[in-house]
Amino acid sequence: MVAVVEKIIDLRSDTVTRPSAGMRQAMAAAEVGDDVFGEDPTVRALEEAIANLLGKESALLCPSGTMSNLIAIAALTERGDEVLVDAEAHILHYELAGSAVVAGVQLRNFDAPNAGCPSPSQLDSLRRLADPTHEPACTLLCLEQTHNRRGGSVAPLVDLKAALHHAHSMGLMVHLDGARLANAAAYLELGLSELAGCADTVNFSLSKGLGCPAGSVWVGPSSVRQRAHIWRKRLGGGMRQVGVLAAAGLWALEHQLPHLNEDHEKARRLADGLAEIPGFSVDPATIQTNIVLMETESPADFVLAAAESVGVKMVAFGRHTVRAVTHLDVTAEEMDEAVARLRGVVPGK
Numbered sequence: 011m012v013a014v015v016e017k018i019i020d021l022r023s024d025t026v027t028r029p030s031a032g033m034r035q036a037m038a039a040a041e042v043g044d045d046v047f048g049e050d051p052t053v054r055a056l057e058e059a060i061a062n063l064l065g066k067e068s069a070l071l072c073p074s075g076t077m078s079n080l081i082a083i084a085a086l087t088e089r090g091d092e093v094l095v096d097a098e099a100h101i102l103h104y105e106l107a108g109s110a111v112v113a114g115v116q117l118r119n120f121d122a123p124n125a126g127c128p129s130p131s132q133l134d135s136l137r138r139l140a141d142p143t144h145e146p147a148c149t150l151l152c153l154e155q156t157h158n159r160r161g162g163s164v165a166p167l168v169d170l171k172a173a174l175h176h177a178h179s180m181g182l183m184v185h186l187d188g189a190r191l192a193n194a195a196a197y198l199e200l201g202l203s204e205l206a207g208c209a210d211t212v213n214f215s216l217s218k219g220l221g222c223p224a225g226s227v228w229v230g231p232s233s234v235r236q237r238a239h240i241w242r243k244r245l246g247g248g249m250r251q252v253g254v255l256a257a258a259g260l261w262a263l264e265h266q267l268p269h270l271n272e273d274h275e276k277a278r279r280l281a282d283g284l285a286e287i288p289g290f291s292v293d294p295a296t297i298q299t300n301i302v303l304m305e306t307e308s309p310a311d312f313v314l315a316a317a318e319s320v321g322v323k324m325v326a327f328g329r330h331t332v333r334a335v336t337h338l339d340v341t342a343e344e345m346d347e348a349v350a351r352l353r354g355v356v357p358g359k
């Protein structure tokens with residue numbers, strides 16, 4: 011018998027949200043110009059607002075977080091350089107090796123369970139000898155906050171600062187993949203500029219918890235922006251009357267940014283419920299932001315199919331690992347509903 015499901019509860023990602031009525035109105039009313047000529051006033055306003063919010067000199071609106079990360083890497087390195095990333099980093103797993111294909115760099119990973127933030131001694135262990143005939147120049151460290159594959163976890167500010175200072179002392183620049191930096195700031199109850207201060211450049215996404223239809227902003231020093239701007243154009247990321255997207259971003263800063271902790275509460279509520287289902291293993295105490303990773307007794311594919319049959323969508327993060335992400339298009343009550351539906355179909359001992 012096929013279950014009749016009233017509403018799909020889509021927990022695949024916080025990217026699945028649809029622009030709200032207020033956001034659409036702001037987009038429709040946006041003043042625009044050709045941004046490749048630097049003539050879109052709304053884009054300029056958004057870039058200035060985000061640079062200020064993150065305490066950096068400049069910003070550059072990109073179509074996606076993947077492009078913003080790639081631009082950051084390309085702008086801060088030379089071909090043949092080495093870039094340090096956590097073993098679970100989005101840049102390593104989900105960006106189709108763009109940094110190798112396009113920027114020509116080698117990624118070298120370390121395993122940092124502390125939300126992907128390496129300790130100074132860990133960085134020391136990766137130190138290259140000054141031997142340019144054999145070893146690549148290691149020039150960049152990439153961090154990620156919140157950390158996606160590490161369950162939306164957040165490293166303490168003190169650890170991020172230590173990583174930045176140590177990386178600088180080793181001659182490395184630091185890029186922060188802050189696709190969900192706003193979630194980290196909400197969790198830590200810190201200003202975005204304090205967290206962004208732990209890196210030279212930052213990728214800040216508009217299309218995740220902030221609910222915009224697209225867009226991610228590269229943020230960093232004006233001197234690096236020139237190179238970033240060239241890379242954006244080279245990659246085909248120069249957009250024209252993109253003030254319609256920038257208006258969504260400005261709207262989100264005002265209306266969505268203050269509410270991210272609500273998504274975190276939903277994630278905890280979901281985790282509390284899932285912890286009671288025998289086929290899932292999840293520790294609610296580890297949930298910090300809007301991502302819930304759960305180990306599944308049955309193979310993840312099986313669990314996802316069973317979940318989908320009752321109108322709950324999630325994604326696989328491993329053969330026995332499933333990820334659910336909360337966002338502004340699901341309610342707290344729907345977390346209970348999702349748990350109730352899953353309880354009926356996910357087998358466990």
Ligand SMILES: Cc1ncc(COP(=O)(O)O)c(C=O)c1O
Binds near residue numbers: 101157
């Ligand atoms: C941590 C992280 N970085 C970067 C990205 C890439 O963003 P986009 O999908 O806009 O390319 C994502 C997307 O989910 C992400 O989770």
